[in-house]
Each structure stands twice: as structure tokens, then as C-alpha cells.
Amino acid sequence: MADSSTPIAGRNGVVVVKPSSRSRDGEKGFRTYEVHQRERVGQSTEKIKPIQLISDEYRLDPYPALAILRENYPCYRDWLGNSYWLTRYDDVSSVFSDDANFETRPKAWYYDREDFGRDLGGELSVLTADAEGTDAYATSVAEMLADGMRNNGEGDLARDFAARFPLELLARLLDLPEAARENFFAAYWRAQRGVSWMPELQQDGHRALAELVDMFTPLVEARRQAPGDDMISAMVQLEVDGGPVTATDVARTMLERDHETLHGSLANLWYLLLTHPLEFEKARAERRLMKLAYLETMRHSTPVLCVHRFARQEVERFGRLLPEGARVVCSAAAANRDPRIFNDPDAFVVGRRDMCHREPRGQYRADGLASGIAFGLGKPSVHPAVPEDRPRSRYAINRDTVVDASTVLLEKLGDIALAPGAEPILTALTVGEMHTCWQLPVRM
Numbered sequence: 152m153a154d155s156s157t158p159i160a161g162r163n164g165v166v167v168v169k170p171s172s173r174s175r176d177g178e179k180g181f182r183t184y185e186v187h188q189r190e191r192v193g194q195s196t197e198k199i200k201p202i203q204l205i206s207d208e209y210r211l212d213p214y215p216a217l218a219i220l221r222e223n224y225p226c227y228r229d230w231l232g233n234s235y236w237l238t239r240y241d242d243v244s245s246v247f248s249d250d251a252n253f254e255t256r257p258k259a260w261y262y263d264r265e266d267f268g269r270d271l272g273g274e275l276s277v278l279t280a281d282a283e284g285t286d287a288y289a290t291s292v293a294e295m296l297a298d299g300m301r302n303n304g305e306g307d308l309a310r311d312f313a314a315r316f317p318l319e320l321l322a323r324l325l326d327l328p329e330a331a332r333e334n335f336f337a338a339y340w341r342a343q344r345g346v347s348w349m350p351e352l353q354q355d356g357h358r359a360l361a362e363l364v365d366m367f368t369p370l371v372e373a374r375r376q377a378p379g380d381d382m383i384s385a386m387v388q389l390e391v392d393g394g395p396v397t398a399t400d401v402a403r404t405m406l407e408r409d410h411e412t413l414h415g416s417l418a419n420l421w422y423l424l425l426t427h428p429l430e431f432e433k434a435r436a437e438r439r440l441m442k443l444a445y446l447e448t449m450r451h452s453t454p455v456l457c458v459h460r461f462a463r464q465e466v467e468r469f470g471r472l473l474p475e476g477a478r479v480v481c482s483a484a485a486a487n488r489d490p491r492i493f494n495d496p497d498a499f500v501v502g503r504r505d506m507c508h509r510e511p512r513g514q515y516r517a518d519g520l521a522s523g524i525a526f527g528l529g530k531p532s533v534h535p536a537v538p539e540d541r542p543r544s545r546y547a548i549n550r551d552t553v554v555d556a557s558t559v560l561l562e563k564l565g566d567i568a569l570a571p572g573a574e575p576i577l578t579a580l581t582v583g584e585m586h587t588c589w590q591l592p593v594r595m
Contacts, residue, residue: 313587
């Protein structure tokens with residue numbers, strides 16, 4: 152029989168070739184998950200079952216299940232989800248920083264549309280337009296939203312402020328016409344939610360991406376003729392491989408943009424402040440302490456619970472042999488409450504003295520921002536805290552923006568407090584989406 156081979160594409164996107172038989176000249180072929188990861192007697196995980204990681208209980212409160220993993224199964228083989236869970240701070244941060252062996256795949260990959268435009272968000276001119284626009288508009292957007300709540304005499308900080316603030320700010324960064332903003336907000340939100348395991352959200356996300364391309368098409372041509380200081384103008388003036396920048400490129404850049412961190416951290420910060428009155432009094436005393444409250448929020452209740460990393464090749468780590476293409480779930484929620492790193496990790500403490508400055512392997516962040524792991528903001532910057540030739544890091548921009556918005560709330564709404572009878576919670580709309588506060592009614 153002649154030798155033949157068959158390409159096989161796994162669910163993680165890795166294509167391997169399975170020889171028809173083991174060759175006798177030393178060719179080793181490939182090993183599957185099952186061959187070298189089969190669990191044996193004594194390796195059962197009786198304290199937790201994989202189904203718990205996609206349960207409604209996990210969606211509402213992931214921390215009990217994550218604590219079981221962290222303390223008992225630090226590299227947990229999730230056969231149901233076809234992945235490996237990491238939950239200890241040093242393990243999570245080491246894999247997150249190891250680009251030689253692991254990669255984070257773009258949001259377009261989850262849509263199976265990696266050929267959908269080009270992500271231009273990392274270009275220096277686009278980063279500059281983003282940072283300068285954020286600094287210019289953040290306070291005025293926060294004032295507009297706070298005035299609206301004050302004029303109504305009531306409001307919901309999660310719905311009317313935290314959810315609205317990032318969208319209104321982004322509309323100004325893109326210099327969108329007033330009439331187009333509401334349609335943009337809806338399509339952008341649906342496109343972000345489409346990065347999901349749920350088919351209905353994915354399908355709606357595909358429709359939303361098409362709507363975004365239609366919205367951006369006339370804007371791209373107009374800015375090409377008369378550029379301004381906005382992000383679209385910064386993109387269309389780029390000279391990049393593959394030809395002129397298109398509306399699809401702008402839509403792809405918006406898709407890959409982090410939305411969850413600004414929305415979720417602002418909502419979670421105010422949830423924690425309003426449900427911890429003593430810590431709230433500390434935070435409102437001065438701006439420096441509000442910054443510390445934000446950093447503690449990102450540690451205690453990060454809105455982006457985890458990130459998926461994929462093994463670039465077979466790699467041995469944490470007592471396991473991870474095959475090429477293996478999906479590794481790096482849990483920030485578990486790592487940021489690791490008692491090996493933080494004292495009393497489940498407590499929300501403004502001005503916490505053991506806030507972690509340390510990154511993997513003893514390195515320190517060049518941007519100087521102490522925090523827990525915040526996946527949505529990417530890796531810590533290698534540049535100085537205040538670089539001369541580029542904008543400051545996304546970590547610092549997000550921190551400053553949330554503190555600015557929170558300062559406006561304190562100034563505009565006075566003695567803000569939870570509405571009588573309010574019992575807010577943190578949760579996710581579906582398993583895998585950001586974990587935040589969706590209802591936070593207040594009196595003022």
C-alpha cells in the first residue's frame with residue numbers, strides 16, 4: 152500500500168498531518184490529546200466537575216469554583232471544554248508573557264474571519280489619536296452623563312453611566328455624526344458580544360460587522376479628503392501593506408479594541424465603593440486614593456475574567472505535556488485572589504499595601520502601574536511610565552479615564568448612595584462574557 156497522509160484540522164484551528172502508518176525511518180507523526188493526556192487512576196478531580204465551569208452558578212459567581220481549582224488543581228484538564236485551566240498568579244502571568252510558546256488569537260479568529268480587514272489599533276498615529284482624544288473628551292462626556300442623571304433626580308450608575316460612557320467617548324474619538332451614534336452603539340456592542348461560543352450571538356455579530364462596514368464607508372472617503380484629529384483620519388492616512396485603508400479595516404480595528412475593561416471597571420468600581428461605605432470614604436477623600444480604589448477593583452473584581460492562550464508547539468509545563476494548539480484558560484479572576492500573592496485576597500481594601508507590582512519571573516512593569524492581572528489591556532508596557540515619543544500605556548490611560556469620570560460623579564451628584572432596597576450584584580450575561588454590575592440604582 153502506498154504511503155498517504157490526511158490533513159486534520161482540530162477545533163483549536165491547528166492542522167496536522169496524520170501518516171497512514173508509523174514510518175520505520177524515525178518519523179514520529181503526531182500524538183493526540185488522548186494519547187499523552189489520558190487521565191489515570193488517582194488523577195480524578197472529585198472536588199470539581201467540568202460542567203461547573205459553564206454552569207449558571209459560575210456565571211453568577213465564578214470565585215468559589217476558581218478557588219477549588221487554584222488550591223487543588225492548578226493546571227486543570229477540562230475535558231468538556233477541551234482546555235487547560237491555570238489559576239495561580241505566577242502560572243497565569245508566566246503563560247501570559249510567554250510569546251515564544253503561546254499566542255493570543257484575535258477576536259476575528261473566533262468569528263472564523265481572520266481575513267476580515269486589518270487591525271490598525273497598534274499603529275503609533277492611531278494610538279496617539281486614541282490617547283489624545285480620550286484625554287480631551289473624557290471629562291466632558293462624564294459631565295454630560297452625570298448632568299442627565301442629576302436632572303432626572305435618579306439614575307442607574309451601571310446602565311446610565313458605566314455602560315454609556317465608553318460608547319459616547321468612542322463616538323467622539325471617531326468623530327461620528329450625531330445622527331449615526333445610536334446605530335453605531337448597537338452594532339458595536341453586538342459585534343463585541345459576537346466573540347462568543349453561542350451561535351445566536353455569533354450570527355448577530357456577523358450582521359453587526361457588516362453594518363459597521365456600511366457605516367464607516369462614507370466616513371473613510373470623507374476623512375481621506377478632509378482629515379481631522381480623530382481615529383478614522385489617523386487610520387486612512389496610514390501607509391500600510393495591502394493598499395489603502397478601507398472601511399473594513401476600520402471595522403476590524405473596532406472589533407479588536409478592548410471595550411470590556413473601561414465599561415466593566417467603571418461599573419465594578421462603583422459597585423464596590425457603594426457596597427463598602429468605609430472604603431468609599433477613603434476613596435473620595437483625594438484623587439490619589441481613588442486611583443488606588445481603581446487598582447484594587449481591577450484586582451478584586453476584574454471584569455475580564457480570563458484570556459485564552461494557545462500553545463504554538465508541544466510544550467511541557469506545570470507537570471503536563473501541552474500539545475500544539477492546546478487552549479490554555481488563564482484565569483485573572485483566580486490569580487488576582489491568589490493567597491500566595493495577596494493577604495486576605497477576598498477583601499476589597501482601598502490603599503492595599505501588598506498590591507502586586509511584580510510581573511512574571513520577577514520583572515517589574517516599565518509603565519509603573521501597580522495592579523493585578525488585567526487581560527483586556529494587553530501586556531504591560533515596556534516603555535517608561537510617561538514616554539516622550541508615544542502615548543502612555545493603555546493601563547495608565549484606562550486608570551486615568553476611570554478616575555476622571557469618577558471625580559466628575561462625586562462633583563456632580565454629591566452624596567451619592569445606593570437607592571433604598573437596592574441589592575446589586577456582579578454577574579455575566581453569558582458564561583465567558585465580562586463579569587460586571589448591570590444594575591446599580593442610586594439616589595443623590
